[in-house]
Amino acid sequence: MTAEATSLPSTSVSPTARQVWTRARGIALAVILILAAAVVIAVVRSDVRHGELDPRSVDPYGSRAVAEILADHGVTTRVVTTLAEARAAASPDTTLLVAVPDRLTQRQQSAMHSAIADSGGRTVLVAPGSSSVEKLVPGVTADPATSFGSTLSPACGLPAAQRAGRADTGGIRYTTTHLDAAKCYPSERLATLLRIPQTSGDGDTIVLGAPDILLNDRLDEQGNASLALQLLGSRPHLVWYLPSLSDSSATDGGEKSFLDLLPSGWLWGTLQLFIAAVLAALWRARRFGPLVPEKLPVAIRASETVEGRARLYRKANARDRAAAALRSTTRTRLAPLVGVPVSQAHAPETLLPALSAHLRGDGQSLHSLLFGPPPSDDAALIALADQLDALEREVRRP
DSSP: OHHHHHHSOOOOOSOOHHHHHHHHHHHHHHHHHHHHHHHHHHHHHHHHSTTTTOTTOOSTTOOHHHHHHHHHTTOEEEEEOSHHHHHHHOSTTEEEEESOGGGSOHHHHHHHHHHHTTOSSEEEEESOOHHHHHHHSTTEEEOSSOOSOOEEOOOSOOHHHHHHOSEEOOSSOEEEOOTTOEEEEEETTEEEEEEEEOSSSSOEEEEESOSGGGSTTTTTSTTHHHHHHHHHSSSSEEEEEOOOTTOGGGOOSSOOOHHHHSOHHHHHHHHHHHHHHHHHHHHHTOOOSSOOOOOOSSOOOHHHHHHHHHHHHHHTTOHHHHHHHHHHHHHHHHHHHTTOOGGGTTOHHHHHHHHHHHHTOOHHHHHHHHHOOOOSSHHHHHHHHHHHHHHHHHHHOO
16 A cells, blocks of 8 residues: 555645746746836936036036136135035135035025125025025025026126126026126026125125036036136135035934935835735736636546645644535435435434434434534544544445
Protein backbone atom coordinates (compact mmCIF):
# COMPACT_ATOMS: atom_id res chain seq x y z
CA MET A 1 0.00 0.00 0.00
CA THR A 2 2.91 2.30 0.72
CA ALA A 3 4.44 1.65 -2.69
CA GLU A 4 1.11 2.33 -4.38
CA ALA A 5 0.70 5.61 -2.52
CA THR A 6 4.22 6.60 -3.45
CA SER A 7 3.63 5.99 -7.15
CA LEU A 8 0.47 8.11 -7.28
CA PRO A 9 0.93 11.61 -8.70
CA SER A 10 0.81 14.54 -6.31
CA THR A 11 -2.62 16.09 -5.84
CA SER A 12 -1.47 19.30 -4.11
CA VAL A 13 -3.78 22.26 -4.65
CA SER A 14 -0.99 24.83 -4.17
CA PRO A 15 -0.50 27.01 -7.30
CA THR A 16 2.63 26.43 -9.31
CA ALA A 17 5.20 29.12 -10.06
CA ARG A 18 3.92 29.34 -13.64
CA GLN A 19 0.36 29.94 -12.43
CA VAL A 20 1.49 32.62 -9.99
CA TRP A 21 3.46 34.39 -12.74
CA THR A 22 0.52 34.20 -15.17
CA ARG A 23 -1.78 35.83 -12.65
CA ALA A 24 0.64 38.50 -11.45
CA ARG A 25 2.46 39.48 -14.65
CA GLY A 26 -0.08 42.16 -15.58
CA ILE A 27 0.22 43.90 -12.22
CA ALA A 28 4.00 43.50 -12.23
CA LEU A 29 4.24 45.06 -15.70
CA ALA A 30 2.07 48.02 -14.61
CA VAL A 31 4.24 48.61 -11.51
CA ILE A 32 7.43 48.47 -13.60
CA LEU A 33 6.03 50.98 -16.10
CA ILE A 34 4.98 53.36 -13.31
CA LEU A 35 8.39 53.18 -11.65
CA ALA A 36 10.17 53.69 -14.97
CA ALA A 37 8.01 56.73 -15.78
CA ALA A 38 8.69 58.19 -12.31
CA VAL A 39 12.44 57.76 -12.75
CA VAL A 40 12.39 59.34 -16.23
CA ILE A 41 10.35 62.32 -15.00
CA ALA A 42 12.65 62.81 -12.01
CA VAL A 43 15.75 62.69 -14.21
CA VAL A 44 14.31 65.10 -16.79
CA ARG A 45 13.15 67.59 -14.18
CA SER A 46 16.42 67.43 -12.27
CA ASP A 47 18.40 68.07 -15.46
CA VAL A 48 16.22 70.93 -16.65
CA ARG A 49 16.03 72.98 -13.41
CA HIS A 50 19.31 72.12 -11.73
CA GLY A 51 20.87 75.21 -10.11
CA GLU A 52 18.13 77.59 -11.25
CA LEU A 53 19.03 81.26 -10.60
CA ASP A 54 22.14 80.21 -8.70
CA PRO A 55 25.12 82.52 -9.43
CA ARG A 56 27.44 79.55 -8.85
CA SER A 57 25.75 77.34 -11.48
CA VAL A 58 26.90 77.09 -15.10
CA ASP A 59 23.78 75.19 -16.19
CA PRO A 60 21.43 76.84 -18.72
CA TYR A 61 19.10 77.97 -15.93
CA GLY A 62 21.93 79.11 -13.66
CA SER A 63 23.31 82.66 -13.35
CA ARG A 64 27.09 82.20 -13.22
CA ALA A 65 27.59 84.38 -16.33
CA VAL A 66 25.99 87.44 -14.69
CA ALA A 67 28.15 87.05 -11.59
CA GLU A 68 31.33 86.76 -13.69
CA ILE A 69 30.55 89.89 -15.71
CA LEU A 70 29.71 91.82 -12.54
CA ALA A 71 33.02 90.71 -11.05
CA ASP A 72 34.82 92.11 -14.11
CA HIS A 73 33.16 95.47 -13.32
CA GLY A 74 34.24 95.42 -9.67
CA VAL A 75 30.99 94.19 -8.14
CA THR A 76 31.36 91.43 -5.54
CA THR A 77 28.67 88.73 -5.36
CA ARG A 78 27.88 86.85 -2.17
CA VAL A 79 25.30 84.07 -1.90
CA VAL A 80 23.18 83.78 1.27
CA THR A 81 20.48 81.25 2.09
CA THR A 82 18.97 82.52 5.34
CA LEU A 83 16.70 85.46 6.09
CA ALA A 84 18.98 86.70 8.87
CA GLU A 85 21.93 87.04 6.45
CA ALA A 86 19.76 88.76 3.86
CA ARG A 87 18.39 91.29 6.36
CA ALA A 88 21.87 92.01 7.70
CA ALA A 89 23.12 92.70 4.16
CA ALA A 90 20.54 95.42 3.43
CA SER A 91 22.59 98.65 3.33
CA PRO A 92 23.07 101.70 1.07
CA ASP A 93 26.08 100.19 -0.74
CA THR A 94 24.44 96.80 -1.39
CA THR A 95 22.05 95.37 -3.96
CA LEU A 96 19.95 92.61 -2.45
CA LEU A 97 18.51 90.16 -5.00
CA VAL A 98 15.74 87.81 -3.80
CA ALA A 99 15.73 84.94 -6.28
CA VAL A 100 12.44 83.21 -5.42
CA PRO A 101 10.26 85.51 -3.27
CA ASP A 102 7.30 83.13 -3.41
CA ARG A 103 9.32 80.60 -1.39
CA LEU A 104 9.27 82.92 1.64
CA THR A 105 6.62 82.43 4.28
CA GLN A 106 4.34 85.30 5.23
CA ARG A 107 6.33 85.95 8.39
CA GLN A 108 9.57 86.01 6.39
CA GLN A 109 8.02 88.39 3.85
CA SER A 110 6.97 90.79 6.60
CA ALA A 111 10.44 90.69 8.15
CA MET A 112 12.07 91.26 4.74
CA HIS A 113 9.83 94.25 4.01
CA SER A 114 10.76 95.92 7.30
CA ALA A 115 14.47 95.40 6.49
CA ILE A 116 14.43 96.84 2.96
CA ALA A 117 11.81 99.58 3.38
CA ASP A 118 14.32 102.34 4.28
CA SER A 119 17.68 100.56 3.87
CA GLY A 120 18.96 103.05 1.31
CA GLY A 121 20.10 100.22 -0.97
CA ARG A 122 18.51 98.46 -3.93
CA THR A 123 16.32 95.36 -3.70
CA VAL A 124 15.59 93.25 -6.78
CA LEU A 125 12.65 90.85 -6.56
CA VAL A 126 12.63 88.20 -9.28
CA ALA A 127 9.13 87.22 -10.48
CA PRO A 128 7.23 87.62 -7.20
CA GLY A 129 3.64 86.33 -7.31
CA SER A 130 0.53 88.04 -6.04
CA SER A 131 0.87 86.88 -2.42
CA SER A 132 4.55 87.79 -2.01
CA VAL A 133 4.69 91.08 -3.95
CA GLU A 134 1.87 92.61 -1.90
CA LYS A 135 3.75 91.80 1.31
CA LEU A 136 7.19 92.87 0.13
CA VAL A 137 6.13 95.96 -1.82
CA PRO A 138 2.77 97.28 -0.56
CA GLY A 139 0.88 99.05 -3.30
CA VAL A 140 1.99 96.63 -6.05
CA THR A 141 -0.36 93.96 -7.36
CA ALA A 142 0.43 91.04 -9.69
CA ASP A 143 -1.97 90.46 -12.57
CA PRO A 144 -3.31 86.87 -12.79
CA ALA A 145 -2.64 86.70 -16.55
CA THR A 146 1.03 86.48 -17.51
CA SER A 147 2.63 87.93 -20.63
CA PHE A 148 3.09 85.53 -23.55
CA GLY A 149 5.54 87.75 -25.45
CA SER A 150 8.93 87.58 -23.69
CA THR A 151 10.81 90.20 -25.73
CA LEU A 152 9.44 93.67 -24.97
CA SER A 153 10.42 97.32 -25.48
CA PRO A 154 11.19 99.65 -22.53
CA ALA A 155 8.49 102.31 -23.14
CA CYS A 156 9.51 104.17 -19.97
CA GLY A 157 11.90 106.88 -18.76
CA LEU A 158 14.12 104.62 -16.65
CA PRO A 159 17.72 105.25 -17.89
CA ALA A 160 18.79 101.62 -17.42
CA ALA A 161 15.86 100.39 -19.54
CA GLN A 162 16.44 102.99 -22.26
CA ARG A 163 20.10 102.06 -22.60
CA ALA A 164 19.35 98.33 -22.67
CA GLY A 165 16.52 98.55 -25.22
CA ARG A 166 14.47 95.46 -25.97
CA ALA A 167 14.88 92.66 -23.43
CA ASP A 168 13.30 89.35 -22.39
CA THR A 169 11.33 90.74 -19.48
CA GLY A 170 7.93 89.19 -20.22
CA GLY A 171 6.27 87.14 -17.51
CA ILE A 172 4.23 88.35 -14.56
CA ARG A 173 2.64 91.75 -15.11
CA TYR A 174 2.15 94.33 -12.35
CA THR A 175 0.04 97.34 -11.45
CA THR A 176 0.95 99.86 -8.75
CA THR A 177 -0.56 102.78 -6.86
CA HIS A 178 2.84 104.48 -6.44
CA LEU A 179 2.68 107.66 -8.51
CA ASP A 180 6.48 108.00 -8.73
CA ALA A 181 7.05 104.41 -9.91
CA ALA A 182 8.76 103.72 -13.25
CA LYS A 183 6.62 101.29 -15.29
CA CYS A 184 8.75 99.61 -17.95
CA TYR A 185 8.46 96.92 -20.59
CA PRO A 186 4.65 96.94 -20.74
CA SER A 187 2.66 94.02 -22.09
CA GLU A 188 -0.93 94.95 -22.93
CA ARG A 189 -0.50 98.20 -20.95
CA LEU A 190 0.72 96.41 -17.79
CA ALA A 191 4.37 96.69 -16.74
CA THR A 192 6.67 93.68 -16.41
CA LEU A 193 9.37 95.74 -14.68
CA LEU A 194 8.75 98.29 -11.92
CA ARG A 195 11.10 100.62 -10.05
CA ILE A 196 9.64 101.79 -6.74
CA PRO A 197 11.75 104.49 -4.98
CA GLN A 198 11.98 104.41 -1.20
CA THR A 199 10.31 107.13 0.83
CA SER A 200 13.69 108.36 2.09
CA GLY A 201 17.20 108.19 0.70
CA ASP A 202 18.35 106.89 -2.69
CA GLY A 203 17.21 103.33 -2.23
CA ASP A 204 14.67 101.62 -4.48
CA THR A 205 12.99 98.30 -5.18
CA ILE A 206 13.01 96.64 -8.61
CA VAL A 207 10.18 94.21 -9.36
CA LEU A 208 11.13 91.96 -12.30
CA GLY A 209 8.39 89.89 -13.92
CA ALA A 210 10.64 87.10 -15.29
CA PRO A 211 14.14 85.75 -14.51
CA ASP A 212 15.14 85.39 -18.18
CA ILE A 213 17.64 88.26 -18.28
CA LEU A 214 19.63 86.58 -15.47
CA LEU A 215 19.91 83.11 -17.01
CA ASN A 216 23.09 81.82 -18.61
CA ASP A 217 21.46 80.74 -21.88
CA ARG A 218 19.53 84.03 -22.34
CA LEU A 219 22.11 86.57 -21.24
CA ASP A 220 23.55 87.16 -24.75
CA GLU A 221 20.14 87.81 -26.34
CA GLN A 222 18.56 91.23 -26.97
CA GLY A 223 19.59 93.76 -24.29
CA ASN A 224 19.43 91.23 -21.47
CA ALA A 225 23.07 91.57 -20.41
CA SER A 226 22.95 95.37 -20.38
CA LEU A 227 19.74 95.48 -18.35
CA ALA A 228 20.98 92.86 -15.86
CA LEU A 229 24.31 94.64 -15.31
CA GLN A 230 22.63 98.01 -14.76
CA LEU A 231 20.03 96.62 -12.35
CA LEU A 232 22.52 94.56 -10.31
CA GLY A 233 25.68 96.67 -10.67
CA SER A 234 24.55 100.04 -9.31
CA ARG A 235 26.18 99.24 -5.91
CA PRO A 236 29.63 97.77 -5.23
CA HIS A 237 28.21 94.74 -3.42
CA LEU A 238 25.59 92.25 -4.57
CA VAL A 239 23.98 89.85 -2.09
CA TRP A 240 22.20 87.00 -3.87
CA TYR A 241 19.53 85.58 -1.57
CA LEU A 242 18.42 82.02 -2.39
CA PRO A 243 15.57 81.23 0.06
CA SER A 244 15.93 77.77 1.56
CA LEU A 245 13.31 75.53 3.14
CA SER A 246 15.91 74.53 5.73
CA ASP A 247 16.05 78.09 7.07
CA SER A 248 14.86 78.09 10.69
CA SER A 249 12.91 81.31 10.09
CA ALA A 250 10.75 79.49 7.54
CA THR A 251 8.79 77.79 10.35
CA ASP A 252 5.80 79.86 11.38
CA GLY A 253 5.60 78.15 14.78
CA GLY A 254 3.08 75.69 16.09
CA GLU A 255 2.92 71.96 15.59
CA LYS A 256 2.24 70.56 12.14
CA SER A 257 0.92 67.17 11.24
CA PHE A 258 2.62 64.79 8.84
CA LEU A 259 0.14 65.71 6.08
CA ASP A 260 0.96 69.41 6.49
CA LEU A 261 4.61 68.67 5.75
CA LEU A 262 3.86 66.77 2.54
CA PRO A 263 3.78 68.76 -0.72
CA SER A 264 0.38 68.94 -2.39
CA GLY A 265 1.68 66.89 -5.32
CA TRP A 266 2.23 63.86 -3.09
CA LEU A 267 -1.33 64.06 -1.77
CA TRP A 268 -2.77 64.21 -5.29
CA GLY A 269 -0.50 61.35 -6.35
CA THR A 270 -1.68 59.21 -3.42
CA LEU A 271 -5.30 59.92 -4.34
CA GLN A 272 -4.65 58.86 -7.94
CA LEU A 273 -2.98 55.63 -6.79
CA PHE A 274 -5.97 54.89 -4.52
CA ILE A 275 -8.42 55.40 -7.40
CA ALA A 276 -6.26 53.21 -9.65
CA ALA A 277 -6.21 50.48 -6.97
CA VAL A 278 -10.02 50.59 -6.66
CA LEU A 279 -10.44 50.35 -10.43
CA ALA A 280 -7.98 47.45 -10.58
CA ALA A 281 -9.89 45.66 -7.82
CA LEU A 282 -13.18 46.15 -9.66
CA TRP A 283 -11.59 44.90 -12.88
CA ARG A 284 -10.20 41.77 -11.27
CA ALA A 285 -13.46 41.09 -9.41
CA ARG A 286 -15.79 41.43 -12.40
CA ARG A 287 -18.24 38.62 -13.17
CA PHE A 288 -19.60 37.74 -16.59
CA GLY A 289 -22.64 35.79 -15.31
CA PRO A 290 -23.39 32.53 -13.50
CA LEU A 291 -20.86 29.74 -13.48
CA VAL A 292 -21.31 27.17 -16.28
CA PRO A 293 -20.27 23.57 -15.57
CA GLU A 294 -18.01 22.02 -18.16
CA LYS A 295 -16.96 18.45 -18.76
CA LEU A 296 -13.41 17.77 -17.71
CA PRO A 297 -11.05 16.98 -20.58
CA VAL A 298 -9.75 13.92 -18.71
CA ALA A 299 -11.24 11.47 -16.24
CA ILE A 300 -10.20 12.09 -12.63
CA ARG A 301 -10.27 9.25 -10.16
CA ALA A 302 -12.63 9.66 -7.23
CA SER A 303 -9.80 8.95 -4.81
CA GLU A 304 -7.91 12.00 -6.07
CA THR A 305 -10.96 14.22 -5.57
CA VAL A 306 -11.48 12.89 -2.07
CA GLU A 307 -7.82 13.34 -1.25
CA GLY A 308 -7.80 16.87 -2.61
CA ARG A 309 -10.84 17.91 -0.56
CA ALA A 310 -9.37 16.25 2.50
CA ARG A 311 -6.18 18.26 2.12
CA LEU A 312 -8.18 21.46 1.80
CA TYR A 313 -10.14 20.66 4.96
CA ARG A 314 -6.95 19.80 6.81
CA LYS A 315 -5.19 22.95 5.66
CA ALA A 316 -8.11 25.06 6.90
CA ASN A 317 -8.57 23.01 10.12
CA ALA A 318 -12.19 22.54 9.02
CA ARG A 319 -12.97 19.43 11.09
CA ASP A 320 -16.58 20.56 11.45
CA ARG A 321 -17.08 20.64 7.67
CA ALA A 322 -15.34 17.30 7.19
CA ALA A 323 -17.47 15.65 9.91
CA ALA A 324 -20.64 17.15 8.46
CA ALA A 325 -19.74 15.80 5.00
CA LEU A 326 -19.06 12.30 6.40
CA ARG A 327 -22.30 12.21 8.39
CA SER A 328 -24.41 13.59 5.54
CA THR A 329 -23.07 11.02 3.06
CA THR A 330 -23.58 8.17 5.55
CA ARG A 331 -27.19 9.20 6.26
CA THR A 332 -27.90 9.41 2.53
CA ARG A 333 -26.64 5.84 2.01
CA LEU A 334 -28.34 4.43 5.12
CA ALA A 335 -31.82 5.82 4.50
CA PRO A 336 -32.77 3.55 1.55
CA LEU A 337 -31.43 0.52 3.45
CA VAL A 338 -33.92 1.01 6.32
CA GLY A 339 -36.86 2.06 4.16
CA VAL A 340 -36.62 5.84 4.59
CA PRO A 341 -36.89 8.15 1.55
CA VAL A 342 -33.68 9.98 0.69
CA SER A 343 -35.52 13.28 1.11
CA GLN A 344 -36.05 12.38 4.80
CA ALA A 345 -32.51 11.08 5.37
CA HIS A 346 -31.43 14.19 7.28
CA ALA A 347 -34.46 14.34 9.60
CA PRO A 348 -33.55 12.72 12.96
CA GLU A 349 -37.19 12.07 13.87
CA THR A 350 -37.60 9.91 10.74
CA LEU A 351 -34.19 8.25 10.25
CA LEU A 352 -33.29 7.35 13.85
CA PRO A 353 -36.43 5.29 14.69
CA ALA A 354 -36.02 3.26 11.49
CA LEU A 355 -32.35 2.60 12.26
CA SER A 356 -33.10 1.63 15.86
CA ALA A 357 -35.77 -0.80 14.72
CA HIS A 358 -33.44 -2.31 12.13
CA LEU A 359 -30.49 -2.70 14.49
CA ARG A 360 -32.43 -3.05 17.72
CA GLY A 361 -29.98 -0.57 19.19
CA ASP A 362 -29.86 2.56 21.35
CA GLY A 363 -31.33 5.55 19.55
CA GLN A 364 -29.36 7.99 21.72
CA SER A 365 -25.99 6.63 20.59
CA LEU A 366 -27.14 6.69 16.96
CA HIS A 367 -28.18 10.32 17.35
CA SER A 368 -24.76 11.25 18.75
CA LEU A 369 -23.04 9.39 15.92
CA LEU A 370 -25.10 10.73 13.01
CA PHE A 371 -26.17 14.18 14.29
CA GLY A 372 -23.71 14.93 17.10
CA PRO A 373 -21.28 17.85 17.59
CA PRO A 374 -18.12 18.18 15.49
CA PRO A 375 -14.99 16.39 16.73
CA SER A 376 -12.51 18.34 18.80
CA ASP A 377 -9.31 17.07 17.14
CA ASP A 378 -8.01 14.99 14.25
CA ALA A 379 -8.01 11.79 16.30
CA ALA A 380 -11.69 12.22 17.12
CA LEU A 381 -12.41 12.87 13.42
CA ILE A 382 -10.69 9.62 12.43
CA ALA A 383 -12.61 7.74 15.14
CA LEU A 384 -15.88 9.22 13.83
CA ALA A 385 -15.08 8.03 10.29
CA ASP A 386 -14.36 4.53 11.58
CA GLN A 387 -17.61 4.43 13.57
CA LEU A 388 -19.67 5.59 10.60
CA ASP A 389 -18.04 2.95 8.41
CA ALA A 390 -18.76 0.28 11.00
CA LEU A 391 -22.39 1.40 11.28
CA GLU A 392 -22.91 1.18 7.54
CA ARG A 393 -21.38 -2.30 7.39
CA GLU A 394 -23.66 -3.45 10.19
CA VAL A 395 -26.77 -2.11 8.46
CA ARG A 396 -25.78 -3.79 5.20
CA ARG A 397 -25.16 -7.14 6.93
CA PRO A 398 -27.84 -9.67 5.87
